[in-house]
Amino acid sequence: MVDLSVDISGLKLKNPIMPASGTFSEDLAEVFDLDRLGAHVTKTITRGWRDGNPTPRVCEVNGSMLNSIGIPSKGVGAFIEKVVPFYAHYETPLVVSISGNTADEFATLCSEVSVPGVAAIEVNISCPNIEEDGKAFAIRPSSTHDVMRKLRAATDLPLWAKLTPNTGETSEVARAAEEAGADALVVANTILSMAIDINTRRPKLGNLMGGLSGPSLKPIALRMAYQCARATSIPVIGCGGISTVEDVIEYLIAGASAVQVGTATFIHPTIMLSLIDGLEDWLSNQGLSSVKDLIGTVIDGEQDEAVVFMEAAP
Amino acid sequence: MVDLSVDISGLKLKNPIMPASGTFSEDLAEVFDLDRLGAHVTKTITRGWRDGNPTPRVCEVNGSMLNSIGIPSKGVGAFIEKVVPFYAHYETPLVVSISGNTADEFATLCSEVSVPGVAAIEVNISCPNIEEDGKAFAIRPSSTHDVMRKLRAATDLPLWAKLTPNTGETSEVARAAEEAGADALVVANTILSMAIDINTRRPKLGNLMGGLSGPSLKPIALRMAYQCARATSIPVIGCGGISTVEDVIEYLIAGASAVQVGTATFIHPTIMLSLIDGLEDWLSNQGLSSVKDLIGTVIDGEQDEAVVFMEAAP
Amino acid sequence: MDDVPSIKAFELPLSVKSNEPVNGEYRLLVLAAPRDILKRCRAGQFFHLLCPQAGGETPYLRRPMSIYGFYPEKGELHFLYKVTGAGTRALASLALGDRLNVLGPLGEPFTIADDWQDLVLVARGVGLATLAPLALEANRLGRRLTAICSARHPDYLMSTDYFASLGADVITLTDAEGTSDLDNLERVIEGLVATGRADAFYTCGSNRMLRLLQTIGERHGIPGQIALEQQMACGIGMCHCCVRPFNRGDRQVHLRVCREGPVFDMMEAIAW
Amino acid sequence: MDDVPSIKAFELPLSVKSNEPVNGEYRLLVLAAPRDILKRCRAGQFFHLLCPQAGGETPYLRRPMSIYGFYPEKGELHFLYKVTGAGTRALASLALGDRLNVLGPLGEPFTIADDWQDLVLVARGVGLATLAPLALEANRLGRRLTAICSARHPDYLMSTDYFASLGADVITLTDAEGTSDLDNLERVIEGLVATGRADAFYTCGSNRMLRLLQTIGERHGIPGQIALEQQMACGIGMCHCCVRPFNRGDRQVHLRVCREGPVFDMMEAIAW
C-alpha cells in the first residue's frame, strides 16, 4: 500500500492529482466519479457577470493548444448558490479560483467566497489587470505583494497564488507571494502566444492572442516549479503540460507537492484517474511507501543560487 | 519572378531567410552553398576565451529541444583572424553575434568586431549577465536601454538587438532598444526551461536548466514578433520554431521583415534552401510579386493597444 | 452520496469495421460499438473523436462528429464525414481493425414534440450526417417526414435512398440543376406549409437556410430546431470555447454548443 | 569563389533493404545507397539518422550511428544498432521499402599509419559496429589484425566470423566464461605486445578499456585511436553540444565528437 496523500499547508489531499482551473467543471461528473481526485478546482470566477472573449477561443498548435476563453463568469452570487452546493456531494476538498480587475475588488470577492464548503482559494493573479497597464499582478514582485496582502487580509482560508510564466522574475514573484501570506503556489498559468491562419491572414483566436497550454508548456512550467520550490518554503503545485505519469513524477521530483492537470483532460477525460493509478504503481515498483518520499528529490548538486534562480537561458 | 529581397534598415538581403545564432557555422558549407542564404549569422562570441557549460548540453523535449551550450568562445582575436576571412568568400552579408558580461565589456567587443567584412552586429542581450543579478539585459527596459546606448556609441554598423522571451515587458523592452538606437530587433532567443530524468533524478542538462527551441517555442516567439512589430518602427527579424514554409509566412504576415532558422537546421541541414524555394513558390501561387507585399499584412482589426500589448494570457 | 450525476459519456477505443468513400467528398466510418453505448445514442448527439497520427501529422484536440447512424442490433456506430483538414485526413487513414478512441455520446439531441406530426428536414452537404438519424426516429414515432436535400450536384446527394426507405418524401435541389437557390427553396417550403405538411423544421449548418427558415417559421408560427457547429476542445462543457450567441427574450446569451447544444431552438439561433 | 569548402555530407532519403535482429540485443539495418556516397565513406565515420514516428513516439533530434559496413559494389550501407530508447525503437520498426532520411558521411575516420603493421582492435558490445569496417580497411592495406571481442555471453558475440573472414586473429572474451575481466584482458594484450603483434590499438566506448589501453600504451610506447560517443544535435560541428575534454600537452581542450572526432588519439582521451 502506497500512501499517496499530501499536505498542502494543512490541507490534506488524498492524492496529489487535481484539475487545473478552467479545464474542469461539474460536467466531468458525467464521465467519472469525481471523488477519486485529490481536489476539485473551479474555473476562475469574477464578482460580476462577464461574457468572455470573442470566438474562436481555441486553436491547435503543434501538439498543444492556445486558448483565449477569457473569464466568462456568472458572478459570485450564482456561484455560491449553484456551484458550491454541487461539490458538497463530494468528500474531495473544493478549491475556488477567483480573479479581479483591481486588488480591492479581488479582495472583496475573496472574502465573499470564503464560505462553508470551500476548502481553499486559488487566486489567479496571472491574468491582465487594469490597475497595472494590462500586466498581470504576478508579472512583478511588487504588484504580487500588494494584491496578496489584501487577499490575505480578506480570508482565513488557505490561499494558493497562481503564477504566470510571462515574467522574468519568477523567484522574486514567488518570494513576494510567500512573504505576503500565500499558503501555496500554483505554477503556472499559460504563456501568452499567437497563431495566424496564413490563408485568411487572421489570428486564429478571436482575441488576437491567447495562452499556450499542453505539452509545449511543460519544460517552462517545470523550470518555474523547480525555481519556486527552491525560492520559497511553501508548497508548490506544479501545472503545465502534464499528460503522462512520467510528467507527474518529474514535477514531484522537481519539488512540487502536488500537480494540476489541464489540457490533457480535454484529450483524455479520464486521464487524472490513470495518473493516480500510474503514480501508485510506479511508487510501488520503486519500493517507495509514500509519495512524500519522492517530492523534491532532484539531484541538483551544489548549484549556486545564480544558476538556480537565473532567468534567461544560458 | 518573385522578388524575395528585403531591406533591414539599409542592409539589403537577397532573401529573408538566415540562420539563427548558435545553429550555424562554417561547417555547414560542407552541406550546401552558403551563398544562397539571405545573411550569415555567427554563433555568439565573447571577448575572451570561454569554455561553455558542462555536458550534457542538449536534450529532447516533446518534439523540441533544450540546450545549455553556454557560449564557448575562442575570443575576439581568433574570430577576426579566422572566421571573418572565411565568410569573405561569400557575397551574403555577415552578421556577427556578440555578448558581454558587463555593458562596458560588451561595448568594447562591439567596436572590436566592427571590421571590414562584417555587415551588421547582432547583440545577444538575452543571456544572463553579472551586473544585473543574473538577469539578461533584455528582461528589463531600463537595462536594455543602458546597454544599447553604449553599444550604439561603439559602432557605426547596423545593430540588431536580440530579445528574450523571459520577460513580462516585451513591448517596453522593444521600445527601449529602438530608442537607444537599435536598427532591428531579432525576436527571440530561447526560453528558460528544464527537464529531469526520472530514473536518475538528475536534470537532463549538465547546467540544470537551458533554453527551449524548436516548434514548441513558435507560438510564443510569433506573439513577441507581432508585438515588437506593432510597438516599434524598426524591422523585426522573427525567430523561434520555424520549420516549414508556412511558419515563415506566418512570421512575415505577423510583421517580421525576415526570419532566422535555428533548430530546424539540426533536423534538416538543408532546410533553409527549401524554405527559400518554398516561399518563392507560395508567393508566386498567391500572385504576389514581392515578399514585401506580405510583411505585416495580418488582419488584426481595430484591436486596442491594451490587447496588442498585453503580457499575460487573457 | 445522492444527487451526484450519473455517468453518461464514455471514453472508448472502438475498432473499425469499415471506412469507405461515399462519393468524391464524403466517407462513411463504421465502428464496432458496445450495445449499451449504442442504446444511449440519440439523433443530433455527437461523439468526440481522437484522430490518430497519420502521414506525419498529429492532430491534437479531438474532433466532434455527429452520429450518422447507431444500430444496437448490429453493434454499429456510423459517422459520415468530409475530409477537410489534418483530423479528418487522419480519420480517412483508418483501416479495418484499427482502433479509434471515441468519447460520447455527447450533447443534447433533437426532440420531436408530441404534436409535431409533419416534420420538414432541410439539409445540405455534410449536414445530412447530422439530420439522417432524425429520419429513423421520426419513422419509429410514426411521424411524416419531408426531407429536402440540397447539394452542388446530383452526384453529391447522399442519403436520399436512406430517407426514402424510411418512408420520407424526398425533395432534391441542386446547384447544377439550378434548383437550390433560396427563392426556389422558399417556394418548396411554402408549398409544404400550404398543404399542412410542416409542423416543425429541422436543419443545420447553413446560415442562409437558417435565415430563410426563421422567416418562414415566424410568418406561420412554425417552430424548429437547428444543429450548430463550433470549434471544440473538451466537448463536455468544461472549457467554454464552443459558445455561440442566442436570443433569449430580449437578452443575448452565450450557450455551449457541446452542452446546451448542438441542437438549439431554431428561432433563438443567431445567423452569423 | 575559391577556397570555399566542397560538399562532403549529404541529406538523403534511403530505402530499407532489410532490418533484421542479429541476436537478442542488436539489429542490422541495410539501406540501399548511391555508389558515390558509399565511396566517400571511411571506417570510423558515422551517419546522423532521422528516426521516423513510430508507436506514438516522435523522436526529434537525429541519432548518430557508426557505419558498420559500406559496399559500393552492392550499393549497401549497413548499421548495427542496439535498441535503447525512442530513436532506436523507431529504427527497429523500419520495414523493407521504407525510407530513412540519413545525413552523412560525417566525422573523422580511423587512420592507419604507414608503419602500423600489426593492429589490435579491442571492442565490446555495440562497439563492434564502429570497429568492424576497420578490419576491412586493414585487410585492404594488407595489415595484420588481432580482434579482441568481448561480450556478456558467447551468444552475444557478433562479427567474429566477419573478422575471421578478413584474415584477422579473433580472440573472444566473455563474462559468462569468466574471461572478460580486465586482468585477463591485460594478460592477452601484453602477450600480443610481447610477440610484436601490437603496433597500434583501436578501441571505443568503454571507460575501463580505455584506461587499460592507455596504461599499456604508455608502458610500451604504443599509439592508438579511440572512437567516442556523445549526445549530438547537429552532427556537423555547428552546435558544440557534443564536446569532450582531451589532454593536449599540459592543457585540457574541448573537442567536438562529431567534427574533430568521433575518432580521437587514444592517449589524449580522458576517461570519464
Ligand SMILES: Cc1cc2nc3c(=O)[nH]c(=O)nc-3n(C[C@H](O)[C@H](O)[C@H](O)COP(=O)(O)OP(=O)(O)OC[C@H]3O[C@@H](n4cnc5c(N)ncnc54)[C@H](O)[C@@H]3O)c2cc1C
Ligand atoms: C457537433 C458537431 C458535429 C459535427 N458533425 C460532423 C459530421 O457529422 N461530419 C463532418 O464531416 N463534420 C462534422 N462536423 C465538423 C467537423 O468537426 C470538422 O469538419 C472537423 O473537426 C475538422 O477537423 P480537421 O482537422 O479535418 O480540419 P481543420 O480545419 O484542420 O481543423 C482545425 C480545428 O478546427 C476545428 N474545426 C474545423 N472545422 C470545424 C467545424 N465545422 N466545426 C467544429 N470544429 C471545426 C477542428 O475540430 C480542429 O480543432 C461537426 C462539428 C460539430 C461541432
Ligand SMILES: Cc1cc2nc3c(=O)[nH]c(=O)nc-3n(C[C@H](O)[C@H](O)[C@H](O)COP(=O)(O)OP(=O)(O)OC[C@H]3O[C@@H](n4cnc5c(N)ncnc54)[C@H](O)[C@@H]3O)c2cc1C
Ligand atoms: C558517433 C557515434 C556512433 C554511434 N554508433 C552506434 C552504433 O553503431 N550502434 C549503436 O547501437 N549505437 C551507436 N551509437 C549510440 C547511438 O547514437 C545511441 O544509442 C542512440 O542515439 C540512442 O537513441 P535512442 O533514442 O534509442 O535512446 P534515448 O536514450 O532515448 O536517446 C535520448 C537522446 O540521447 C542520445 N543518446 C543516447 N545514448 C547515446 C549515445 N550512446 N551516444 C550518443 N547519443 C546518445 C540520443 O541520440 C537522443 O538524443 C553511436 C553514437 C555516436 C555518438
Ligand SMILES: Cc1cc2nc3c(=O)[nH]c(=O)nc-3n(C[C@H](O)[C@H](O)[C@H](O)COP(=O)(O)O)c2cc1C
Ligand atoms: C481552456 C482553458 C481555460 C483556462 N482557464 C483558466 C482559468 O479560468 N483560470 C486559471 O487560473 N487558469 C486557466 N487556465 C490555465 C490552466 O489552469 C493551466 O494553468 C494551464 O492550462 C496549464 O496546464 P495544462 O498544460 O495542463 O493545460 C485555462 C486553460 C485552458 C486550456
Ligand SMILES: Cc1cc2nc3c(=O)[nH]c(=O)nc-3n(C[C@H](O)[C@H](O)[C@H](O)COP(=O)(O)O)c2cc1C
Ligand atoms: C544549440 C543552440 C545554440 C544557440 N546559441 C545561441 C547563441 O550563441 N546566441 C544566440 O543569440 N542564440 C543562440 N541560440 C538561440 C537561437 O539563435 C534561436 O534564437 C532559438 O534557437 C530559437 O530559434 P529556433 O526555434 O529556430 O531554434 C542557440 C540555440 C540553440 C538550439
Ligand code: FES
Ligand atoms: S467544447 Fe469545451 S465547453 Fe464545449
Ligand code: FES
Ligand atoms: S553535434 Fe553539433 S557540434 Fe557536434
